Amino acid sequence: MTEAQKLQVEIQKKAMDKLAPLFNRYSMSVDYLEPALKWKSMVLILGNFSSGKSTLINEIFDTEIQRTGQSPTDDSFTVLTAPEKGAEPREIPGSSLINDERLPFTSFKKYGEQFAAHFSMKQFNSPQLEDMAIIDSPGMLDAVSEKDRGYNYNGVIGDLARLADLVVLMFDPHKAGTIREVYETIRNTLPGNSGEDRLIFVMSRIDECDSPADLVRSYGALCWNLSQMTGRKDIPRIFLTYSPNLSSSPESMAAWTTERAELKEKILGAPKMRVNHILQHIDKQAHELRMVIEALASFSLLGRQLLRRTGRLALITALFVFLFLDVIIREFTGLPETTLISSLLSGTTGWANLLIPSLGGVGVLTLFALFFSRFQFSRLKEKAVAHPEELIELDTEYRRQLWKQVAPHIEFMLKKAGSREIFAGHHSTLRKIDRFIEGDLQDYYQKTS
Numbered sequence: 001m002t003e004a005q006k007l008q009v010e011i012q013k014k015a016m017d018k019l020a021p022l023f024n025r026y027s028m029s030v031d032y033l034e035p036a037l038k039w040k041s042m043v044l045i046l047g048n049f050s051s052g053k054s055t056l057i058n059e060i061f062d063t064e065i066q067r068t069g070q071s072p073t074d075d076s077f078t079v080l081t082a083p084e085k086g087a088e089p090r091e092i093p094g095s096s097l098i099n100d101e102r103l104p105f106t107s108f109k110k111y112g113e114q115f116a117a118h119f120s121m122k123q124f125n126s127p128q129l130e131d132m133a134i135i136d137s138p139g140m141l142d143a144v145s146e147k148d149r150g151y152n153y154n155g156v157i158g159d160l161a162r163l164a165d166l167v168v169l170m171f172d173p174h175k176a177g178t179i180r181e182v183y184e185t186i187r188n189t190l191p192g193n194s195g196e197d198r199l200i201f202v203m204s205r206i207d208e209c210d211s212p213a214d215l216v217r218s219y220g221a222l223c224w225n226l227s228q229m230t231g232r233k234d235i236p237r238i239f240l241t242y243s244p245n246l247s248s249s250p251e252s253m254a255a256w257t258t259e260r261a262e263l264k265e266k267i268l269g270a271p272k273m274r275v276n277h278i279l280q281h282i283d284k285q286a287h288e289l290r291m292v293i294e295a296l297a298s299f300s301l302l303g304r305q306l307l308r309r310t311g312r313l314a315l316i317t318a319l320f321v322f323l324f325l326d327v328i329i330r331e332f333t334g335l336p337e338t339t340l341i342s343s344l345l346s347g348t349t350g351w352a353n354l355l356i357p358s359l360g361g362v363g364v365l366t367l368f369a370l371f372f373s374r375f376q377f378s379r380l381k382e383k384a385v386a387h388p389e390e391l392i393e394l395d396t397e398y399r400r401q402l403w404k405q406v407a408p409h410i411e412f413m414l415k416k417a418g419s420r421e422i423f424a425g426h427h428s429t430l431r432k433i434d435r436f437i438e439g440d441l442q443d444y445y446q447k448t449s
């Protein structure tokens, strides 16, 4: 094992030890925490069909493993990687991949058989693929034909992007505008500001532009589309590439040869980014969990404040009833002969004198307890479910983003909360997760920097 792999295993263990119990306690699925820590580095290649995805892959690994062609030749997600040491290369169908606990794909079962039938692994011997896998994907379609796929394509690529250390979005010069939805799906799954280093844009097949003017126009159109999608004013780096083997006039393309090389280098460099991405991923999951706990902690605090107010009133009322109930009853019925107060004054208090006061006092406390749990707590809960955002401060953009991810879960947790929830000790859990985020996680960041 390399140093980086050792560190990965250590981080994995630490994160699972410390976070998994908390995830369970707050009914959050470790589905998203666990898979990303498993297995090897992955690069996901996305793009329109015939944008040159498969050609690029074949070229990088110097094989003809993927079929290429002008018409949509391939409608499957294919994980390309090397076999385990000493094993023969095999092809493994999707149905086996999604059931293999050692691989990070078990959560893909939810996409159904249609997806499994369009998912597979192809192994072949290549030193670079020993610590990485590259995923070739079926071309993106427009929204209408997307419905005919039979599985949730955007869901799949969102989940794959979450696992990947690098997502390559490929366009060809003449179809640069149809990927907004795909971009948004990916963006929403990547942690924080990691878009910069995890998502790269490629305009391929530039040798097919008729002239430099044609290329510049296409590039301009792509930039415009990207800025519309990303909402940013700066233009991300776009690799302008072509396949030297396919170009009909290699001489005229001389200026662009380094782009292809840089793109390959970037793809093959993905494993180096792995540990850092794992940390970012854990960081994001931990902050999501923290926000859920924060909301519940603040809800339970409101609950305790309310209970304190009601409790005070209940005690005062119970005391009053304890002292004066028998006096009032005596006023109307003539019984009991001696009230508690008069027995206290004459120093002759016996068990009989305590009977009515105690029953009265306990009765009052019971009524208040019912009032709190049936009425007040339910009202508090309804209010919280209607406006969960009031439970926490959403003062930064980062927190507002996190909020979007966890709001549905917070609502779910609030809805199922019983009145005992207010004593659930969320604050101490909050301190636990803070110790993890500020302590362990920062240590690991330091180790990798």
Ligand SMILES: Nc1nc2c(ncn2[C@@H]2O[C@H](COP(=O)(O)OP(=O)(O)O)[C@@H](O)[C@H]2O)c(=O)[nH]1
Residues within 6 Å of the ligand: 047, 048, 049, 050, 051, 052, 053, 054, 055, 056, 067, 068, 069, 070, 072, 073, 139, 204, 205, 206, 207, 208, 241, 242, 243, 244, 246, 247, 248
């Ligand atoms: N001229 C030229 N043709 C290319 C280039 N890249 C791919 N092609 C061709 O475009 C077609 C589609 O490529 P393919 O890799 O199958 O695209 P995919 O659908 O994105 O996997 C194939 O016929 C390739 O030979 C390139 O850079 N230049």
Ligand SMILES: [Mg+2]
Residues within 6 Å of the ligand: 050, 053, 054, 055, 066, 067, 068, 073, 074, 136, 137
């Ligand atoms: Mg292909």
